[in-house]
Structure formats: C-alpha cells, structure tokens
Amino acid sequence: MKIAIAQLNPIIGNLTNNAQKIYEMAILAANQNVRLLLTPELSLCGYPPRDLLLNPSFIQSVSIELEKLAQILPPNLAVLVGTVEINQNAKIKGEKLLYNSIALLENKQVKQIFHKRLLPTYDVFDEGRYFEPGRQSNYFTLSSNFNDSNPLKIGVTICEDLWNDEEFWGEKYYEDNPIQDLVNIGVDWVVNLSASPYCVGKQKLREAMLKHSSQRYQIPIIYANQIGGNDDLIFDGSSFAVNRQGEIVLRSKAFQEDFTVIEFDEISKNLQPKIINLLSETEEEELWSALVLGLKDYTKKCGFSKVVLGLSGGIDSSLVAAIATEALGKDNVLGLLMPSLFSSEHSIKDAEALVKNLGIKSYLLPIGEIMNSYDKLLESIFLGSEFGVAEENMQSRIRGNLLMAMSNKFGHLLLSTGNKSEMAVGYCTLYGDMNGGLAVISDVPKTRVFALCKWLNRQGDVIPHNVLIKPPSAELRPNQVDQDSLPPYEILDEILERLIHHHQSVTEISQAGFDLETINKVLKLVIRAEFKRKQAPPGLKVTDRAFGTGWRMPIASRWKID
Amino acid sequence: MKIAIAQLNPIIGNLTNNAQKIYEMAILAANQNVRLLLTPELSLCGYPPRDLLLNPSFIQSVSIELEKLAQILPPNLAVLVGTVEINQNAKIKGEKLLYNSIALLENKQVKQIFHKRLLPTYDVFDEGRYFEPGRQSNYFTLSSNFNDSNPLKIGVTICEDLWNDEEFWGEKYYEDNPIQDLVNIGVDWVVNLSASPYCVGKQKLREAMLKHSSQRYQIPIIYANQIGGNDDLIFDGSSFAVNRQGEIVLRSKAFQEDFTVIEFDEISKNLQPKIINLLSETEEEELWSALVLGLKDYTKKCGFSKVVLGLSGGIDSSLVAAIATEALGKDNVLGLLMPSLFSSEHSIKDAEALVKNLGIKSYLLPIGEIMNSYDKLLESIFLGSEFGVAEENMQSRIRGNLLMAMSNKFGHLLLSTGNKSEMAVGYCTLYGDMNGGLAVISDVPKTRVFALCKWLNRQGDVIPHNVLIKPPSAELRPNQVDQDSLPPYEILDEILERLIHHHQSVTEISQAGFDLETINKVLKLVIRAEFKRKQAPPGLKVTDRAFGTGWRMPIASRWKID
Structure with missing residues (x-):
C-alpha cells in the first residue's frame, strides 16, 4: 500500500x-x-x-x-x-x-x-x-x-x-x-x-x-x-x-x-x-535555513514583497540583511545607513561593503541635523543635565522614525535586527532599533550570531571581515562599546542560557563557576527589561525558549529585584 | 465564630x-x-x-x-x-x-x-x-x-x-x-x-x-x-x-x-x-475607580512615582491626564503640548485649559522645526510622492520620541492615551502615540471615553467643555477629523462590541441593522491592525475581552482579508 x-x-x-x-x-x-x-x-x-x-x-x-x-x-x-x-x-x-x-x-x-x-x-x-x-x-x-x-x-x-x-x-x-x-x-x-x-x-x-x-x-x-x-x-x-x-x-x-x-x-x-x-550538516546551516524561511513567510503572508532595515555596520544588521537577501532576493532589500556624530568611520565603510557584497539597495541618511533640532527644542528643559540614556535613545528613535517613514512611504516591511542577548538584558531601544514588523534574530544569542556569520563566510566574505573582528558597539556616545555595560558575550550568553533555558538559580549558576556579582547583575537586567520585550515585534523562535508567545512574565513584579 | x-x-x-x-x-x-x-x-x-x-x-x-x-x-x-x-x-x-x-x-x-x-x-x-x-x-x-x-x-x-x-x-x-x-x-x-x-x-x-x-x-x-x-x-x-x-x-x-x-x-x-x-452608583464611577487604581499600581509597582503624557487637546489624553492626576497627585503628572503646523488653535487652548483645571505641570514643545529637518533629509527620496501616512506618522513619532526623551531624562513613566476603538481599527501610530509603559484607556471605547468625561464633569468642568464638543481629530493633516476615515463612533463602537465581545459574524451584525459595507470595512481594519496591537503597551483591562493577555490572534493570517 x-x-x-x-x-x-x-x-x-x-x-x-x-x-x-x-x-x-x-x-x-x-x-x-x-x-x-x-x-x-x-x-x-x-x-x-x-x-x-x-x-x-x-x-x-x-x-x-x-x-x-x-x-x-x-x-x-x-x-x-x-x-x-x-x-x-x-x-x-x-x-x-x-x-x-x-x-x-x-x-x-x-x-x-x-x-x-x-x-x-x-x-x-x-x-x-x-x-x-x-x-x-x-x-x-x-x-x-x-x-x-x-x-x-x-x-x-x-x-x-x-x-x-x-x-x-x-x-x-x-x-x-x-x-x-x-x-x-x-x-x-x-x-x-x-x-x-x-x-x-x-x-x-x-x-x-x-x-x-x-x-x-x-x-x-x-x-x-x-x-x-x-x-x-x-x-x-x-x-x-x-x-x-x-x-x-x-x-x-x-x-x-x-x-x-x-x-x-x-x-x-x-x-x-x-x-x-x-x-543539515551543521546547526548553523539548519538555523540559517530556518531564519530564511521564517523571514520569507512572515513577509509574504503579511502581504509584503520588500523589506527595509537599518545598517549600522554592525554584525546583527549585517546578518539580517544577508538573511533577507537570501529570502527575498537582493532587489527586495533596502538598507538605510544613518550615521550620527558618534558613528565611527568604519561603520559606514563596513555597511557599504555589505551593501556591495549583497547587491542590495541603500540610502545614506545622516541624522546629525535632526539630532540638532531635537537638542535645540529640549535645550532649556535638559539644561544642566549630563548626556545620558535620553540622548542615546533619541538617536536610535530618530533612526526608527526614518525607517518607518520609508516603510510607510514605499510599503516595505521593516525588519528589526536585535539579537537575543540584547533583548534579554534590554540593551536595545524601545521605539528605536527595536522597531519592526519582525525581529529576525531576536532568538539568536550574540555568540551564535558570530558563528552564523562565520559559517556564512565559509566560501568567501558575505559579511565584511571587519564586521566580524571589531568590538560590538551601539555607537550612541563617543567610543562606546557593548562591553562597557555588559559582561563579555561568551559569559553573558552562558549565564542567559542557564537562566532562561534551564531555569537555574543564582546559586546554581554561581556553583558552575560564574561570578556572583555578574550573575546578579544579569538577572536584574533581564527582569527589568521585561517592559521592552512586551512591546517587541514577533521574533522568529529558534530555541526551546524564546521571548514571545511562550514567554509570559509579569512586568510590575519584584522577584529578585530588591 | x-x-x-x-x-x-x-x-x-x-x-x-x-x-x-x-x-x-x-x-x-x-x-x-x-x-x-x-x-x-x-x-x-x-x-x-x-x-x-x-x-x-x-x-x-x-x-x-x-x-x-x-x-x-x-x-x-x-x-x-x-x-x-x-x-x-x-x-x-x-x-x-x-x-x-x-x-x-x-x-x-x-x-x-x-x-x-x-x-x-x-x-x-x-x-x-x-x-x-x-x-x-x-x-x-x-x-x-x-x-x-x-x-x-x-x-x-x-x-x-x-x-x-x-x-x-x-x-x-x-x-x-x-x-x-x-x-x-x-x-x-x-x-x-x-x-x-x-x-x-x-x-x-x-x-x-x-x-x-x-x-x-x-x-x-x-x-x-x-x-x-x-x-x-x-x-x-x-x-x-x-x-x-x-x-x-x-x-x-x-x-x-x-x-x-x-x-x-x-x-x-x-x-x-x-x-x-x-x-458604585454608576458604571462610570466604577470604571473611573478601576482606571485610577490600575494606573496607580502599575506606576508604583514598576518603581515610578511620576508620569508624563502628551496632551493634544483631545478627549483621550485629557481623560488620561485626569486619571493620572487622581491616581498620583497633580505634582506627579507632566503634560507635553507638542503642536505642529496642523494643530488647530483650539488644541493648544484646550490642552492649556486642562493643565490649568488639573493643576499639573506642562511644557510646550512645538515640533515644526524637527519636522522640517526630517522633511529636508527625506526630500530627495520622497520627491514626487504625495503627503500621506508616512508624513502623518512621522509627526506622531517625533512626539513619541520627545515623550520618551522626557521619560528617560527625568524618570517619568510614559502613559499612552489611545482608546479601544482606535486600537481596534489601528487608528493610531505604532512608535508614536502608542508609546508608553501603560495604555491607560486602551480597553475603553471612544463612546465610553465621552461618557466618562461627562461623568467627571458632573460637578463642574474638569475636562474643558470644548474638548467634549469638538469633533475628534488626529490633526496630522490639514482639517483632518476621525470621521474622514472611520464610521461615526456610535456605529463603530457597536460593530466592534459585536465583533470583539460577542464573536458575531458579518451576517449577524448585518441582520442587526448595520450597513454591510461598513461592517466589512471595520472587520478588515481590525484584522489588519493586529501587528500594531502586538506591540502595544499593557493596557488596563476593564471589559470581558480586552486586547492584551487574553487576546491571542495570529498576525500573518488571511481570514476575511481577501
């Protein structure tokens, strides 16, 4: 039969x-x-x-x-x-x-x-x-x-x-x-x-x-x-x-x-x-196929054929651009380069190299003058305060506004490019770089983002080499790097894996050899970032515990905070 | 015993x-x-x-x-x-x-x-x-x-x-x-x-x-x-x-x-x-108490004591300001008036009257110059296109950015002020007026917003009289009113009630005497707005079916769309 x-x-x-x-x-x-x-x-x-x-x-x-x-x-x-x-x-x-x-x-x-x-x-x-x-x-x-x-x-x-x-x-x-x-x-x-x-x-x-x-x-x-x-x-x-x-x-x-x-x-x-x-021969190959399918189907089933995303020259947006290009074809992917005063020269160069490697379209939209107009309007109110999170986030939100303007004007679906490590600890700007119809790699930890890019480059550079070797940075203040605020990603990701996937306690993680202060800091960041995740776009689930439908945490709660 | x-x-x-x-x-x-x-x-x-x-x-x-x-x-x-x-x-x-x-x-x-x-x-x-x-x-x-x-x-x-x-x-x-x-x-x-x-x-x-x-x-x-x-x-x-x-x-x-x-x-x-x-003597009194408690507890349990919100001179933001004032005291509520080119004169006057009635603090931050800086940057790309949703939303997102800047700088919780009717049909801007840690009245339909304000004014104006009698408008383009895009709220709210709360079919609603074309339009708007609701802040639930935890709809779906 x-x-x-x-x-x-x-x-x-x-x-x-x-x-x-x-x-x-x-x-x-x-x-x-x-x-x-x-x-x-x-x-x-x-x-x-x-x-x-x-x-x-x-x-x-x-x-x-x-x-x-x-x-x-x-x-x-x-x-x-x-x-x-x-x-x-x-x-x-x-x-x-x-x-x-x-x-x-x-x-x-x-x-x-x-x-x-x-x-x-x-x-x-x-x-x-x-x-x-x-x-x-x-x-x-x-x-x-x-x-x-x-x-x-x-x-x-x-x-x-x-x-x-x-x-x-x-x-x-x-x-x-x-x-x-x-x-x-x-x-x-x-x-x-x-x-x-x-x-x-x-x-x-x-x-x-x-x-x-x-x-x-x-x-x-x-x-x-x-x-x-x-x-x-x-x-x-x-x-x-x-x-x-x-x-x-x-x-x-x-x-x-x-x-x-x-x-x-x-x-x-x-x-x-x-x-x-x-x-699939490797987990990277399997993951790549999954993300390509997830992006493609969400885009098409929502009635879109084209996508837009911000290209910072960093590894996350580079990877998402590559996934989108594979899923929808290079003619359907638009990248916006939106440098500010704090963007390093290599950021633009790296983003431009990526655009060239992928063959996608792009626009360069420097945000300096818009930033000035916000600063001017808020000058008297912010007088005497130091440059801080408010100013950092404002830049990210200007970019988010420009991306949505392109999306609204030309009917592109906006992709957000944050990774799981960022989403976990809240190292991302709500209404800024979190903007998007789909969070493509929000269930991929930073260390795995690197691994995926290396796998992608196995037969020659797709992601520009410099993107893989430079230290990750949000570039929202002078000479900022992620590791100013966060533990090294190898350590952060393992602590997160233990917290999120294995529901381990601080004691258990500490017994596994991690620094107690670091664990407590990470745990607090994770709990405090709940309000951001609540407003995040749907993110493609590729692990056994993703933020999203299967993650149901209270926001106004105090466990382990005080 | x-x-x-x-x-x-x-x-x-x-x-x-x-x-x-x-x-x-x-x-x-x-x-x-x-x-x-x-x-x-x-x-x-x-x-x-x-x-x-x-x-x-x-x-x-x-x-x-x-x-x-x-x-x-x-x-x-x-x-x-x-x-x-x-x-x-x-x-x-x-x-x-x-x-x-x-x-x-x-x-x-x-x-x-x-x-x-x-x-x-x-x-x-x-x-x-x-x-x-x-x-x-x-x-x-x-x-x-x-x-x-x-x-x-x-x-x-x-x-x-x-x-x-x-x-x-x-x-x-x-x-x-x-x-x-x-x-x-x-x-x-x-x-x-x-x-x-x-x-x-x-x-x-x-x-x-x-x-x-x-x-x-x-x-x-x-x-x-x-x-x-x-x-x-x-x-x-x-x-x-x-x-x-x-x-x-x-x-x-x-x-x-x-x-x-x-x-x-x-x-x-x-x-x-x-x-x-x-x-409670009336449903309005009961609802008022509920919203005051919900706002107060979310704010305090999240560790905030002060809130900020945008005041457009419209009825929604006026009501939310009044609720916040009752919940936290007038000294803990900050309103931002952010007029644009399209804001009518009465908007500012009405918002100022509200600020005076409530005794809260406020700042006036006209967004015209920021708008110009966006327009200038996008000029060459948008060349030849008509003023549309992109330009409308951009204004709302500038305001959203300013509100979050105040929130980040001074530690105020941002309140979003959209009502349930808007949230249902997507008559709101994601990353713009939807911004906030809490959506205070996102489960209160527009007609009920009016009823609540009238109840609130029972012993004298809290909400300025003109706010209650003028036609609702987003004021994102010249002479815009909500009813350009939507059925009258009395009709819209009843159709929404039947769709959302009673799970009625188009046929059933039509048999109840509503215009078939209107029902179909509303239904499509509701389905298409799912992506916005997915990224909305938590909204205080005051009905038997609120958007939020108890509303679990797919986004990339096609039922009743085609």
Whole structure:
C-alpha cells in the first residue's frame, strides 16, 4: 500500500488556499496510485489558528470547507485532513467547545473523525484554551485493493499524542500513552500528523524519540509535519518514517514544501526504504535555513514583497540583511545607513561593503541635523543635565522614525535586527532599533550570531571581515562599546542560557563557576527589561525558549529585584 | 465564630512584602478575637505570577516563606494563605508540576493544604499551563472555643471553583462542581479565596452568582478577593458574604485594601449581618475607580512615582491626564503640548485649559522645526510622492520620541492615551502615540471615553467643555477629523462590541441593522491592525475581552482579508 505525505505550508485562516493545496497534492497522489494521503495537523486552517478558534463563524467555515474538499477529492484515495470539530456535548458535560481533529475523507464523505488526545499547554502552546482532549484510541481500516478484503488497521495520532514515551523521556508528561493503546488494539502502523515548531536540534530529537517508540512497540510510524513560518513559529517539515526496527526509511525535505511516497509491504508488515533527504550538516546551516524561511513567510503572508532595515555596520544588521537577501532576493532589500556624530568611520565603510557584497539597495541618511533640532527644542528643559540614556535613545528613535517613514512611504516591511542577548538584558531601544514588523534574530544569542556569520563566510566574505573582528558597539556616545555595560558575550550568553533555558538559580549558576556579582547583575537586567520585550515585534523562535508567545512574565513584579 | 477577610494588594513575586502584609492583618485579626483569617488566592506570591512559576527556585522561595510565616502568626488564629504547592506525583502520573493551593496555617504549622479544582484556561487565564487540578473536596474543621469541641466544618474553594453553577449559567463549564461536593459532605459554610479580575459589572455578576448558589445549596459563602493592579489586570476587591438565604451580609470596599470581620452564629448556623459598603452608583464611577487604581499600581509597582503624557487637546489624553492626576497627585503628572503646523488653535487652548483645571505641570514643545529637518533629509527620496501616512506618522513619532526623551531624562513613566476603538481599527501610530509603559484607556471605547468625561464633569468642568464638543481629530493633516476615515463612533463602537465581545459574524451584525459595507470595512481594519496591537503597551483591562493577555490572534493570517 502506497502512502504519501503532503508536507504543506498553509496560510493561517485562508481555508480556500489551504484546501486547494490539499486538493493538488491529492491529484498528485492519485496519479501515483497512492492509497492514503497524509496532511499535517490542522492542515485546513493552518497551525496555530489561535483565537480565530473563538469565532463560531470561523469554525463553521472550516466545517463547510471540509465538506467541499471531500466532494472534489479523487476516488480511491483516502485523505487525512487536519480540522476543527465541535464538541457537541461540551455544555452538558462541562467540556471545551472544540476538538483538534483529523478527518478521514474518502469517497466524497467524511468517513471518520479522530480527536487529538494529548494537548500541550506549555511554552507557545495553548491547546487547553480551545480543545477538549479526545478520550478514545484513533484508528481506521483500509484495504489496498479497494474491495475491503484484508484491510489494514492504521493508528492515527496527532502531534503531541506521540510525545509521551516515558521510557524515552524518563518521566510521564500525560496520563495516557496513545501509541501504547494503539499497539494493544493491534494496528499495523501508526501515522502522526503534526505541526511541530522548529528549534535548533529538534529534528534529531523527533527522530530519536520515534525510533525509540517504533523499536519499543515494534511498529512502523509515519510522521507528517507542517512546514512554513507562521508569525514567530517556524515549522521545518522534515517529515519522516521509521520502520518497525526503528530505522529511518524516509525523510522529506526540510524548510520547504514536499510530497513524498512510501510503501507499506503487507507481507512483511513493514515500511520499505525510500528517499532519505540528508539533515543539515551543521546547526548553523539548519538555523540559517530556518531564519530564511521564517523571514520569507512572515513577509509574504503579511502581504509584503520588500523589506527595509537599518545598517549600522554592525554584525546583527549585517546578518539580517544577508538573511533577507537570501529570502527575498537582493532587489527586495533596502538598507538605510544613518550615521550620527558618534558613528565611527568604519561603520559606514563596513555597511557599504555589505551593501556591495549583497547587491542590495541603500540610502545614506545622516541624522546629525535632526539630532540638532531635537537638542535645540529640549535645550532649556535638559539644561544642566549630563548626556545620558535620553540622548542615546533619541538617536536610535530618530533612526526608527526614518525607517518607518520609508516603510510607510514605499510599503516595505521593516525588519528589526536585535539579537537575543540584547533583548534579554534590554540593551536595545524601545521605539528605536527595536522597531519592526519582525525581529529576525531576536532568538539568536550574540555568540551564535558570530558563528552564523562565520559559517556564512565559509566560501568567501558575505559579511565584511571587519564586521566580524571589531568590538560590538551601539555607537550612541563617543567610543562606546557593548562591553562597557555588559559582561563579555561568551559569559553573558552562558549565564542567559542557564537562566532562561534551564531555569537555574543564582546559586546554581554561581556553583558552575560564574561570578556572583555578574550573575546578579544579569538577572536584574533581564527582569527589568521585561517592559521592552512586551512591546517587541514577533521574533522568529529558534530555541526551546524564546521571548514571545511562550514567554509570559509579569512586568510590575519584584522577584529578585530588591 | 469570628472570621476576617484580609483584602490584600500583593506585589507579584515580592514574597517578603506579601507575607508581611498577611502577618499584619493576622495581628489585627487576633486583636479582635477572630478565629479564622481569609486571604486571597495566591496571596503569598500575588496573582498572577505567570512564568515566575516555571522557576524551581521561585517555588522553593514560596515554600520557605510560607513556613516562615506559619512560625510567626499569632496563636489561636487559623489563617488561610494562597500558595503554590509542588505536585510530588507529577512525573510518575504525567501531571502538571504544581498546584494552585491554599494552606491552612495554625499553631506554627502548615496544618492542611487544599488544591484548586477548576482551572480557568480562557481569556487572560493560563492556569492549565502550570497547575494540575485538585481532585478532592477541600474542607477543614475548626472549633471556636479552642478546645476542639463542636468543631465546625468549613469548605474551601479557590476562585473558579465556584464559577460552575450550571443552574445559574444554563450550562456547565467544568465536569466537577466543588460546592455540590462540599454540600454533600455537610460543611457549615464555604469560603472562596479569589483573585478575580475586574471588568465593568463584574461585581454584580459575582454577587448574583453566589446569591444563587447559597440559596440553591442553603449554605453561607464568604468570598475574599484580591485588590490592586497587576500589569493589565485590575482586581477590585469587593469581597463579600452571603448568608444561607442568599442575602448579602457583608461587603468590603472596592478598589482598596480592606479588613472586615463577620460572625458565624453556631446556633442558627448562619452568618450575621455586618458592614455592607455600597456598590458604585454608576458604571462610570466604577470604571473611573478601576482606571485610577490600575494606573496607580502599575506606576508604583514598576518603581515610578511620576508620569508624563502628551496632551493634544483631545478627549483621550485629557481623560488620561485626569486619571493620572487622581491616581498620583497633580505634582506627579507632566503634560507635553507638542503642536505642529496642523494643530488647530483650539488644541493648544484646550490642552492649556486642562493643565490649568488639573493643576499639573506642562511644557510646550512645538515640533515644526524637527519636522522640517526630517522633511529636508527625506526630500530627495520622497520627491514626487504625495503627503500621506508616512508624513502623518512621522509627526506622531517625533512626539513619541520627545515623550520618551522626557521619560528617560527625568524618570517619568510614559502613559499612552489611545482608546479601544482606535486600537481596534489601528487608528493610531505604532512608535508614536502608542508609546508608553501603560495604555491607560486602551480597553475603553471612544463612546465610553465621552461618557466618562461627562461623568467627571458632573460637578463642574474638569475636562474643558470644548474638548467634549469638538469633533475628534488626529490633526496630522490639514482639517483632518476621525470621521474622514472611520464610521461615526456610535456605529463603530457597536460593530466592534459585536465583533470583539460577542464573536458575531458579518451576517449577524448585518441582520442587526448595520450597513454591510461598513461592517466589512471595520472587520478588515481590525484584522489588519493586529501587528500594531502586538506591540502595544499593557493596557488596563476593564471589559470581558480586552486586547492584551487574553487576546491571542495570529498576525500573518488571511481570514476575511481577501
């Protein structure tokens, strides 16, 4: 029996577009004698639809679109489509109004509906907000020969349903274990329809986990993932299959739409090896692809084709310009060079070298005279005060205003270029360099920004050499460098990793060999910068804990401040 | 038996401060021969602690603080303290790591722990993210005479636990009904320890609901609520008690800390009438108090004492200035008047009249020359294009920059002054008038802004009369008024109410008599403005559906756009 994976890139809420894509994949599948087509979790509305799910008319539209899709799919092809179902008993039983479901479409009908059983409510996931967990094992039967003899029993799981193998994790995250239930029922194989967001190294984790489960339960698993960027989340695809020995027998492409076919041999009851695309060679390569996809999809799905960004000659804006150029093409990227009195000569030169290397457009807009006009207006009020944060930020906000003026005038999406280390400690200006529709590298720590640029330069300079070797500086006052205010980035980033990702206490970090005063300083900076992060643009999530949807901190709080 | 309610205003995460407050209330209670002291939900860490709960060292600190508090409380007083408990079986059973709990402290011990059973996961609530629901009925026994004879049985519920009376709501929201279980056990009365956020009319709803439950189950209920502003959420207090006939027998003050005592008569098995503070006379009075508290607490809990805001002479900034003056005192409010070429003469006059009425400080900072410097710099690039959104927004962002310069220089918190109607349709400038640490009236629709100002002027003009009668205008181009771009506010606000609060479809709204084209225009504006709202400051929530924590919409989505 041939099974195909439609690794789709949906647009959230654009039901017609998404249904059309499923239809096209179904035609492709039918032409190759595929019996069963898999599409990702919530493939009809895209994942995550978030509060669109609170609109009854949205739910109704999904339902109508599903029926319409069932009508036009080719005969003799069963298709699993991700959809939202109303929980008819919600108000009587006191349950949530919806299910996160998979519909089995065949012969112009919605033949069966399966409900997701394990609903994630950590990090960026809010599924408990909308959905009631399914309580039954999900499977269906299908014959390869179309006459219903010797039907195969196929288990259906939805994303999180397979993320509870307590042998693999060493602990249980949910009470139920859907794959165990399906094995008890005696299914021939299990499909998993996912919308699993990317973070560095996630695919290795997924494969290790499902290899473990397939070996443990002696059962083949076909894993179909969504691809594409949806706001802060990047879905990397990399759908794959493991046979009952736990070997990878198929791997779809990463970071792009794909259509792959695999065959289940009914004699050996196992999956046959098929095309196995390689994983990225390095984490940098993987991260680069993720950021390019995230930027591209956010831009296009928001209806833009061009972007604008400020080029300071520093490494962050240089990297973002390179990502944008790869994502959208050099003709669609505009850089603004906005030097001030405090900009060093090399800043302009480095930015100009970058512009040349990338072949993008740029304008030079010195901000000196605008600065003077602000200074003049505020002169009498600021009289007697020293040059400080107010004056520094004013420059950044003048640049932010100019960037937005270009965005508003010519319809370019503004990209902000701050990295995760800056965002963590608040070394950035709200309404200034934080301005933008998308924060491209706000989940990439500074040390990783350097690593990415070095990787990018592996076959010759894309990022000008001087950008990589000069000390980072905001250039908002004379001879300023980042390390005037912050610990060295190697130290800062490791402390941040321990604080943010590992929830370590000051004591634990100190015991790992870091200076207590430095740790406390960093912690206070992180807490105090919460108000800035609250107003930051969506940032592409590439780690297991990004600022953004999955980071929910109070602002007016005092823990560890006093 | 005397029972006291400590209606406390905690600072999120400031465990020492919060424990101290509980201690002080306990001393007060002991001095009045109170036997049982009630404090709000999570009174030790403040509600909502959000992702602070993900830090193991935070949880440990809470636990240590609870033990310390138990040690110092007066003898012969039982105290119910809101706290967080570790779920010891989480990893074995596949459950969440924590419980939202109430600890019964008595005789230097933590005598009993009760877990919240119904965990809200709608609107602003994320309790499923952190907590496992309790599965047992929560009650304890207590004797009034200290020798354990004739003990009373007291049922303990935590906030949402009492919000599932299916008779009152006409439907069930949760499977369990904790009060029913407690009645079956035969408790003498029920306490409810809450942190229930304010919205207009919420107290009436709470009282109606608990009156219904007390009558239905023939049981007295004592309801203790948190007060104070925590980021976007305002807790109004208004703790109250209903006797077994469903009559209000006690009501604490609204919008301020309070300590009230009530007596349970052991013969009649009922609560004795006590002080009953009046509810606000009008919704405007209530809303005013809420906004004043929200502004005051956000400012103070963030460590500020002074605020700055832009005064355009319009009604929104006038109202916010009045709220700030009430909250912080006239000496702590600074207004900036920043007229441009397009500002009408009356704008300055109206703003100056407001400054005079309120007695606050102000500066006049005309932005014409700064505008000229931007125009000059961009002249060659913008050559041939028409005056448009870019030029309009630039003015707003110049003002935003000046406001932040004042904030950074003098340590004033910047308040943004946009109303909910503007925020809904995006009639506001990101990085311009949206700038601020707090959006004071971003959940107040324009029509309600007018109503509030009229109420405020009931005993003479606070808001200058001309501000109330002139047509609203952004004054970013010659002779501009809001109604050039938007439907009349009476119509706009009703369409928005139906879209945002009632999740009505275009068809439904149209059937209610609104023009189809207008509805579609409004809907598109709302969807397109999502990117602005994503970067807005926290806004004080005063309705059942505010933009902010409880509004989780995708940006790069296409539902109803194409």
